[in-house]
Amino acid sequence: MKIVAxxxxxxxxxxxxxxVVADIVPGEPTRxxxxxxxxxxxxxxELWAYKHRHxxxxxxxxxxYCAEHRPVLQRPVVAAYVAPGRSARSSRAAAERRPAKPTIPERQRATCxxxxxxxxxxxxxxxxxxSDS
Incomplete structure (x- = not known):
C-alpha cells in the first residue's frame, strides 16, 4: 500500500x-x-495567509494573520558577483597546458x-x- 499526501x-x-485569505479560500469570517x-x-x-516551513x-x-500580526517578510540580500578579470584567451591557454587524463580500457571479464x-x-x-581449463 502506498501512502500519498x-x-x-x-x-x-x-x-x-x-x-489575502479571501483570494484563496472564500468563506465565513475567521480569526x-x-x-x-x-x-x-x-x-x-482583512486576513492574510502565510505558509510556514516545517x-x-x-x-x-x-x-x-490580521494586519497587526502579519509576519514581516525579510528578503535575502544578494551580493553582486564580480567575475575575475581573466580573458577567454588566458583560460583557454591554461586548459591547453593541462595534460590529458589517461584512459584505462575496461577489461573484458570471462563469462560462462x-x-x-x-x-x-x-x-x-x-x-x-x-571450467575454462
Whole structure:
C-alpha cells in the first residue's frame, strides 16, 4: 500500500509569501492565529495567509494573520558577483597546458558460455560448474 499526501487549497500557496485569505479560500469570517480564539472573527478580506516551513513536513503549515500580526517578510540580500578579470584567451591557454587524463580500457571479464554469468578468478562457473581449463 502506498501512502500519498492529499491535495488541497494549501498546496497553491507559495512559501514565505503573504496572500489575502479571501483570494484563496472564500468563506465565513475567521480569526487571526495570534489574536487567538477569544477574538472577534474578521472578514477574510482583512486576513492574510502565510505558509510556514516545517522541518519534518515538507508541505509546511498555513496560519491566518490580521494586519497587526502579519509576519514581516525579510528578503535575502544578494551580493553582486564580480567575475575575475581573466580573458577567454588566458583560460583557454591554461586548459591547453593541462595534460590529458589517461584512459584505462575496461577489461573484458570471462563469462560462462552456458549460463552467461561472470566466471570467478579460478575459471570455474559457480552456477553450472563449467571450467575454462
Amino acid at each position: 492529499s491535495s488541497d487549497w494549501r498546496d497553491a500557496i507559495p512559501f514565505d509569501t503573504l496572500v 487571526c492565529f495570534t489574536c487567538g480564539t477569544d477574538s472577534e472573527p474578521r472578514p477574510r478580506t 522541518p519534518k513536513n515538507h508541505d509546511g503549515y498555513v496560519r491566518f 558460455p552456458n549460463c552467461f554469468v561472470e566466471v570467478s578468478a579460478t575459471g570455474e562457473c559457480g552456477m553450472c560448474g563449467w
